Amino acid sequence: MKKEYLFVFLMIWACQNREVVSTGFIKIADKQKGVCWVGSPRPLEGWELDSLSWKGITHLSQTPFGWQSDPNLPEIRWEKHTERMWWGESLVGVKTTTDLAREKGVESILKPHLWVRGEWPGVIKMQTDEDWGMWFDQYAEFILYYAAYAEDQNIPILCIGTELELTSDRDVDWRNLITEIRKVYSGELTYAANFTEYEQVKFWDVLDYIGIQAYFPLAEKHNPSLRTLKNSWDIKIKEIEKVQQRFQKPVIFTEVGYCNTVDAAIEPWIWPNERKEIELSEEVQALCYQSFFETVWEKDWLAGVYFWKWYPQPRDREPDFTPQGKKAEGIMVKFFSE
Secondary structure, X not given: OXXXXXXXXXXXXXXXXXEOOOXXXXXXXXXXXXXXXXXXXXXXXXXXXXXXXXXXXXXXXEOOEEEEOOOOOOOOEOHHHOOOXXXXXXXXXXXXXXXXXXXXXXXXXXXXXXXXXXXXXXXOOOOOHHHHHHHHHHHHHHHHHHHHHHHHOOOOEEEEEEOXXXXXXXXXXHHHHHHHHHHHOOOEEEEEEEOOOOOOOOHHHHOOOEEEEOOOOOOOOOOOOHHHHHHHHHHHHHHHHHHHHHHOOOEEEEEEOOOOEOOOOOOOOOOHHHHOOOOEOHHHHHHHHHHHHOOHHHOOOEEEEEEEEEXXXXXXXXXXXXXXXXXXXXXXHHHHOO
């Protein structure tokens, strides 16, 4: 092969494989500019997605739910077992939303999620090996149900689990599950690890992306400065890069978000219902967005971000995570549109 042809071949190969050999980092040409879409209780009329593309949004994360009533018992229910769910969280609703979004030039990823009564999925833990086997069997049936749908609808990315922090150390079980998912789904896979979990996950090597629920604490006090927030991100970036370089996989922030309150950066994961006595602040929320875009967003290894959360119809609830109609939306649109 002539040298000039060999050079062209190697350049094409490098671009297709998204690897920059000289730095060891992954370089992403087109970042996923995403929001976490909230499934609506009733069918969409279509106009709800009109503004997405001109705001620079290229991707939606859609979340059908499964339900686990007890975090220590291996029983999982989902759409297969009941019709009592919001329209937008059913596969009919997900498909309609996907189709409508694609008409606007916006792609979807599928991110099934377990809802645990009175808890969060990070506390799911079985008490015996027998129960662990039963739980993984049920979870496999749950996620394969959505993997088959994602394959049928050409969904490009499937998130195989979210914040299952006390299960992810069962490395063999997860690897076996990923093998089964690959048999029915040909797209790309990630797992949405909690920010306290992602460094301990060992099975990143058999996934396509390192997924992080990036609710990192960025401040210790109310009303932090932009410099404080950016300094915190600089520390977190170094920690993320250790994992990224070890596994040589691009990173997706499967969720990141901030309430419009003065304490938004201290514990970003705290639900709005627990902040009702906290002073509102669009400014702090916007600074949190700005600090992300001026630090992490610039990194070659970051394949995309999904901001929590985005309503089909903006709601008048305060406080809330959504940037819609707030200063944070302007920051997001500015950077998404560049």
